Amino acid sequence: MTSAAVRVGFLGCGNVGGALATLIVREADAIEARTGIRLEITRIAVRDLSKPRPAEVKAEVLTTDTAALVIADDVDVVVELLGVTDPADALLRPAPPAAKPVLTANQASLAPPRLAPLPPAAAAPRPPALPTRAPRGCQPRPPP
Numbered sequence: 001m002t003s004a005a006v007r008v009g010f011l012g013c014g015n016v017g018g019a020l021a022t023l024i025v026r027e028a029d030a031i032e033a034r035t036g037i038r039l040e041i042t043r044i045a046v047r048d049l050s051k052p053r054p055a056e057v058k059a060e061v062l063t064t065d066t067a068a069l070v071i072a073d074d075v076d077v078v079v080e081l082l083g084v085t086d087p088a089d090a091l092l093r094p095a096p097p098a099a100k101p102v103l104t105a106n107q108a109s110l111a112p113p114r115l116a117p118l119p120p121a122a123a124a125p126r127p128p129a130l131p132t133r134a135p136r137g138c139q140p141r142p143p144p
Contacts, residue, residue, distance in 0.1 A: 009075035
């Protein structure tokens with residue numbers, strides 16, 4: 001089977017980014033066998049190049065230029081792992097010609113900015129408590 005290569009760029013390589021990079025490198029053959037896609041990490045943008053990284057992260061893919069990573073020709077998919085919204089918002093909304101698929105779990109970056117913030121949990125009305133059955137050995141926590 002001929003595999004398609006997908007070139008991945010990471011924004012961030014802390015705990016989560018380092019673990020994901022390690023997983024992609026170690027499991028590349030298994031991922032390719034199951035999906036027919038070869039994932040290749042081509043760039044990783046970090047704040048500090050001198051910090052220790054997992055052994056699977058090659059030094060030559062590290063950069064501090066996040067803006068260049070997002071528009072780079074050698075990146076097909078951007079994985080946002082910054083953990084903060086300030087730079088992520090600006091970086092993930094490039095001009096349409098440079099737009100690429102982005103994977104993120106940063107819900108604050110995904111939320112439309114025009115929406116008003118939700119009221120604090122204490123001010124929101126609470127639904128009535130429902131009876132629950134916990135698995136053996138577990139006790140349900142009473143509602144506050």
